[in-house]
């Protein structure tokens with residue numbers, strides 16, 4: 001019975017989390033919810049993001065246009081330690097080895113691009129324990145779906161509670177005109193956010209030891225949809241190995 005309750009609780013929680021990066025449902029905020037949202041905002045500021053890079057979309061704060069911080073996310077305790085860049089909140093080792101992606105039917109036509117993106121992260125090489133796979137049912141960790149994001153190509157959620165960010169939204173119509181390499185780049189980039197990468201070329205986040213402050217050939221550069229590099233750079237890979 002207790003187990004059933006736990007299962008039910010986790011289903012309800014997953015449903016809540018999945019809703020959180022979408023557009024606002026405008027549910028009245030409880031004091032607890034507002035309290036956590038304030039903590040999330042303080043956390044975002046503590047990472048060095050400027051106020052004008054933060055947009056409140058109701059259930060989440062969107063930072064640097066394509067990074068989603070759900071207002072109900074679990075904020076890491078303590079100050080981020082100082083030193084590509086990451087959010088200071090990553091997957092547990094066990095979760096990093098088993099990141100399950102569910103592809104919403106709305107993204108089924110981009111399976112080749114999704115598989116190409118998965119191959120990039122799964123084939124970094126060297127001393128790393130990171131593995132994505134596609135699952136068709138539940139449980140899963142990340143849902144990838146098509147969303148009308150205006151002029152934004154994609155949106156990736158940050159990790160929370162030791163798990164990968166649970167939602168990747170791709171603006172399919174917006175990237176449809178790009179070549180295959182750039183369509184898969186958008187997906188590879190958003191996957192990077194779900195495992196805690198921030199933008200290499202922007203303020204915010206913590207610098208990963210052994211990587212430069214900025215790098216033109218990083219796939220994790222922001223605002224480069226359709227024009228940026230299409231394969232993970234050597235420093236992107238060094239950063240991934242440092243994280244996992």
Ligand SMILES: [Zn+2]
Pocket residue numbers: 066067189193199221222223
């Ligand atoms: Zn991004």
